[in-house]
Amino acid sequence: MPTTSSAAEPASPDAALADVPYSHKGLSYPLGRRGPEPGELIEIAPGIGWARLPVPGSLKHINVWAIEDGDGVALVDTGLDIAPSREAWEALFAGPLTGRIVTRIIVTHFHPDHIGLAGWLTDRFGAALWMTREEWLFARMLTSDIRDAPPPEAIAWWRAAGWSEERIEAEQAKGWGRFASVVSPVPVSFVRMRDGDALEIGGRTWRVVVGSGHCPEHACLVDEAGGVMIAGDQVLPRITSNVSLSLSEPMADPLGDWLASIEKLRTLPADLLVLPSHGEPFTGLHARLDTLRDGHLGRLDALHAHLAEPRRAVDCFPILFGRAIDDSILGLATGEAMAHLRRLEVEGRARRELRDGVAWFGIA
Numbered sequence: 097m098p099t100t101s102s103a104a105e106p107a108s109p110d111a112a113l114a115d116v117p118y119s120h121k122g123l124s125y126p127l128g129r130r131g132p133e134p135g136e137l138i139e140i141a142p143g144i145g146w147a148r149l150p151v152p153g154s155l156k157h158i159n160v161w162a163i164e165d166g167d168g169v170a171l172v173d174t175g176l177d178i179a180p181s182r183e184a185w186e187a188l189f190a191g192p193l194t195g196r197i198v199t200r201i202i203v204t205h206f207h208p209d210h211i212g213l214a215g216w217l218t219d220r221f222g223a224a225l226w227m228t229r230e231e232w233l234f235a236r237m238l239t240s241d242i243r244d245a246p247p248p249e250a251i252a253w254w255r256a257a258g259w260s261e262e263r264i265e266a267e268q269a270k271g272w273g274r275f276a277s278v279v280s281p282v283p284v285s286f287v288r289m290r291d292g293d294a295l296e297i298g299g300r301t302w303r304v305v306v307g308s309g310h311c312p313e314h315a316c317l318v319d320e321a322g323g324v325m326i327a328g329d330q331v332l333p334r335i336t337s338n339v340s341l342s343l344s345e346p347m348a349d350p351l352g353d354w355l356a357s358i359e360k361l362r363t364l365p366a367d368l369l370v371l372p373s374h375g376e377p378f379t380g381l382h383a384r385l386d387t388l389r390d391g392h393l394g395r396l397d398a399l400h401a402h403l404a405e406p407r408r409a410v411d412c413f414p415i416l417f418g419r420a421i422d423d424s425i426l427g428l429a430t431g432e433a434m435a436h437l438r439r440l441e442v443e444g445r446a447r448r449e450l451r452d453g454v455a456w457f458g459i460a
């Protein structure tokens with residue numbers, strides 16, 4: 097799901113003019129600030145419909161796509177399994193998608209705002225779920241692991257990051273396995289998408305381009321001939337995708353994976369119309385990738401300087417985020433801070449020392 101806004105970007109002065117195309121920070125938004133209303137499907141490119149589903153919190157919405165596919169439509173991403181999302185789909189099926197069959201459900205990655213209603217939709221239409229294997233496995237794993245209390249490894253993880261005992265107790269009280277509370281049962285079978293695969297959907301050929309760092313095996317769909325890219329959370333226009341180190345793989349290097357994915361995506365044509373999961377469609381892929389890369393590299397350097405005194409993950413928030421971190425986003429912020437600290441460690445610029453279960457990072 098989640099994305100954090102690590103640097104609040106001011107809206108363009110033109111932003112108030114809803115439908116007017118405008119450019120900002122090297123990106124051009126052909127429909128301006130306009131987005132689909134509930135139950136509305138906007139044809140953003142020939143044969144590609146754009147709808148929005150509600151997401152609570154600062155994200156507000158997720159964009160989903162309905163691609164003409166023979167007699168019906170292929171859907172890309174599905175929304176959280178919450179009543180307002182189901183109602184938004186019902187409005188689409190009673191409105192612009194009336195009478196259409198759904199041919200397949202493609203999910204870019206395992207986060208709940210993307211996969212949440214996949215099972216509900218596959219059941220309803222008897223359509224297959226298409227995903228990369230790691231993403232499907234992650235969703236299956238997380239929806240199968242529900243416990244009354246977090247495992248001891250999770251408590252040690254939070255303590256190592258510098259969380260207070262009070263905060264850890266509050267987290268323990270929430271149990272374990274909240275992912276499943278906003279995700280309908282994930283189908284037991286799926287059709288695998290692999291990096292480089294070509295999918296024929298309607299009159300278009302979509303190449304699967306896998307990115308990593310925000311999640312293990314994120315699928316983007318790129319139609320180079322048609323000049324369109326469905327980017328999921330791999331490239332977002334205004335907010336930076338959350339890149340977190342997580343308990344499941346504490347020695348991973350997600351920020352290294354993310355930076356490598358930016359270089360990979362930079363080999364795509366610069367003039368693609370990018371369809372992101374949050375925010376508005378834009379052109380300016382390379383400019384956005386450069387901004388994302390430079391932002392992370394700048395924060396890594398600032399963080400490195402900050403380690404002149406030993407720091408815990410929680411001591412790094414002011415360097416990484418342009419806003420206060422409250423309890424509701426503490427987990428995300430901790431994962432993001434750990435991803436940056438881990439990257440410095442992998443680069444040989446930081447080392448950690450464990451004291452009384454707390455990880456202190458200093459300059460190597």
Ligand SMILES: [Zn+2]
Binds near residue numbers: 097098310
């Ligand atoms: Zn996501």
